[in-house]
Amino acid sequence: MNWYGIRAIYRFEMARTGRTLMQSVASPVVSTSLYFVVFGSAIGSRITSVEGVSYAAFIIPGLVMLSLLMQSVSNASFGIYFPKFVGTIYEVHSAPLSFLEIVLGYVGAAATKAIMVGLIILATARIFVDYSIAHPLVMVAFLLLTTVTFSLLGFIIGIWADNFEKLQVVPLMVITPLTFLGGSFYSIHMLPPFWQKVTLFNPVVYLISGFRWSFYNLADVGVGISLAATLGFLALCLVVVWWIFRTGYRLKV
Amino acid sequence: MNAVARTADDDILVVRGVDKVYPGGFQALKHIDLEIRRGEIFALLGPNGAGKTTLISIICGIVNLGAGSITVDGHDVVRDWRATRSLIGLVPQELKTDAFETVWNTVRFSRGLFGKAPDDAYIERLLKDLSLWDKRDNKMLMLSGGMKRRVMIAKALSHEPQLLFLDEPTAGVDVELRRDMWAMVRRLRESGVTIVLTTHYIEEAEEMAHRVGVINKGELVLVEEKAALMHKLGRKQLRLQLHDALDAVPAALASHHLELAAGGNELVYNYDTQGERTGITGLLADLAAAGIRFRDLSTRQDTLEQIFLQLVKEGA
Numbered sequence A: 001m002n003w004y005g006i007r008a009i010y011r012f013e014m015a016r017t018g019r020t021l022m023q024s025v026a027s028p029v030v031s032t033s034l035y036f037v038v039f040g041s042a043i044g045s046r047i048t049s050v051e052g053v054s055y056a057a058f059i060i061p062g063l064v065m066l067s068l069l070m071q072s073v074s075n076a077s078f079g080i081y082f083p084k085f086v087g088t089i090y091e092v093h094s095a096p097l098s099f100l101e102i103v104l105g106y107v108g109a110a111a112t113k114a115i116m117v118g119l120i121i122l123a124t125a126r127i128f129v130d131y132s133i134a135h136p137l138v139m140v141a142f143l144l145l146t147t148v149t150f151s152l153l154g155f156i157i158g159i160w161a162d163n164f165e166k167l168q169v170v171p172l173m174v175i176t177p178l179t180f181l182g183g184s185f186y187s188i189h190m191l192p193p194f195w196q197k198v199t200l201f202n203p204v205v206y207l208i209s210g211f212r213w214s215f216y217n218l219a220d221v222g223v224g225i226s227l228a229a230t231l232g233f234l235a236l237c238l239v240v241v242w243w244i245f246r247t248g249y250r251l252k253v
Numbered sequence B: 001m002n003a004v005a006r007t008a009d010d011d012i013l014v015v016r017g018v019d020k021v022y023p024g025g026f027q028a029l030k031h032i033d034l035e036i037r038r039g040e041i042f043a044l045l046g047p048n049g050a051g052k053t054t055l056i057s058i059i060c061g062i063v064n065l066g067a068g069s070i071t072v073d074g075h076d077v078v079r080d081w082r083a084t085r086s087l088i089g090l091v092p093q094e095l096k097t098d099a100f101e102t103v104w105n106t107v108r109f110s111r112g113l114f115g116k117a118p119d120d121a122y123i124e125r126l127l128k129d130l131s132l133w134d135k136r137d138n139k140m141l142m143l144s145g146g147m148k149r150r151v152m153i154a155k156a157l158s159h160e161p162q163l164l165f166l167d168e169p170t171a172g173v174d175v176e177l178r179r180d181m182w183a184m185v186r187r188l189r190e191s192g193v194t195i196v197l198t199t200h201y202i203e204e205a206e207e208m209a210h211r212v213g214v215i216n217k218g219e220l221v222l223v224e225e226k227a228a229l230m231h232k233l234g235r236k237q238l239r240l241q242l243h244d245a246l247d248a249v250p251a252a253l254a255s256h257h258l259e260l261a262a263g264g265n266e267l268v269y270n271y272d273t274q275g276e277r278t279g280i281t282g283l284l285a286d287l288a289a290a291g292i293r294f295r296d297l298s299t300r301q302d303t304l305e306q307i308f309l310q311l312v313k314e315g316a
Helices: A003-019 A020-045 A057-084 A090-094 A099-128 A137-158 A164-180 A193-199 A203-216 A223-247 B052-060 B083-089 B103-113 B118-129 B145-157 B175-190 B202-208 B226-233 B251-257 B280-289 B302-316
Strands: B011-021 B027-037 B041-046 B067-072 B088-091 B164-165 B194-199 B211-215 B220-227 B235-242 B257-262 B264-272 B294-301
Touching: A003 A020, A003 A057, A003 A090, A003 A099, A003 B103, A020 A057, A020 A099, A057 A090, A057 A099, A057 A137, A057 A164, A057 A203, A090 B088, A090 B103, A090 B302, A099 A137, A099 A223, A137 A164, A137 A203, A137 A223, A164 A193, A164 A203, A164 B067, A203 A223, B011 B052, B011 B194, B027 B194, B027 B211, B027 B220, B041 B175, B041 B202, B052 B067, B052 B088, B052 B164, B067 B083, B083 B088, B088 B145, B103 B118, B103 B145, B118 B145, B145 B164, B145 B175, B175 B194, B175 B202, B194 B202, B202 B226, B202 B302, B211 B226, B220 B226, B220 B302, B226 B302, B251 B280, B264 B280
Parallel strands: B041 B194, B041 B211, B088 B164, B164 B194
Antiparallel strands: B011 B027, B011 B067, B211 B220, B235 B264, B235 B294, B257 B264
8 A cells, every 4th residue: 555645645635624724614614603593593493392302403413414515525526626627636647556545545635624624513513502412433433424425426526527617516406405405404204294205315314314313312214224325325436436447537548 | 978888678668569549539659669778868759749748648657558568667557557656757748736835845745645755855855956945935836937847857756766757848948947957857867867758859859868769640750879860860961152153053063963052152962971972072073173163161960850850751
């Protein structure tokens, strides 16, 4: 393994976060605070509790998940797209780095940044509402699995994108709607029966449900099913990344 | 520059029967065979789109190999890619840099990428050698084009490669900086690095290379010692400045295939230096017999550029 190579990519990507601290860290904190003010205080005051949990506390796992998914995808997609765009990717291709090592560097850094943001949001949430974590290990497992999976998805998008519009279109048109409709702000039991069935086709439902279970023992779908769905999505992303490097899709001719 | 002495198994790079067809069907390389000797400076000449960058990109692992085989220091670039890539440094044609990184960080990053443990003392020496030390904390976007080119070279040398590819190293560089680059390339070569450079500037090859390869339309037209190439293909021209202008070449001199130039004031005679006889003695005797007097004479040998154009034209 070229550990120095992995470390070089990882540190380079992390340094980029340092240079864009406002965008990387401050902006998710501000947007989360706004969600708490709007949904937690203004609207939440009209909803006393959801299945025994105060509404403000209920939305915390969903809010963390929302930022986690967006951050993972945008960090990883930008991380690999930018060297492609400016042409510095030649150096990565000509270096003695295997595809696995390249992925470890870029996806590792993207996942780290997303987890940092997730933890900052959890800390910010504490200012607004008191909450507890019933299963910390399960919570960490979901946190890790989700960030790695969506960082891989971001990496795939970054390879696929050949302009900035494509880079934005998936997070904006796919990830955001799926997250908002995946139970970030409500329990799917609050939906009419037909939409309860439809929403089960949304993979984000399983991530949020499993993650919320780790906080409050409260789940829309069984935690085992959530875990299996997350692992399945991770496996799918791994297969696509493996295929990209095997074929050199949009990387090598 | 004198040729590098050759010993058995002393080729650092061996290219055998390499073909490359791009997905659109364009054949960029046609059965390339080439050996690069350890410690030499090899100049690869060719017009735009000849296949120079494709060949280098395949050797470096940026473009997939079509057919054939390539070994670097005995390692196959496909099977043993980790070993070959560690041995190679590449300075691409275009200035591709991270605008917001500092010189120091970007060079350090390259060393890590190539699997080498950090060595700040080496990077410091490298930056000093390339007159970049004062700029180490500058962001790339603050640097001039020439300075960026130096940083690209520093990045390529950061992992101490044995074989360095310089793809059009002095494209868009002013004359002073070009001479500076040439001096630097010579220093590199003296430190034991083998250098392959592609160039449009024949002057560059003529000035620096031990051997010259000419590539045109994906085919390696010729590989020669530079001196031998110029000697072998070099045609010479004898120009005689006449005392009295002529209207036409006299019939008595027809066998010499002379041309009139400068409004009849010059006679031009082309001859081959490799020929058994140059024919100069006979020509001068015939001129004397015809009563043609001349004030002065000069000879001129083809430059590498003329040889190159001639080869490319023949291949067209």
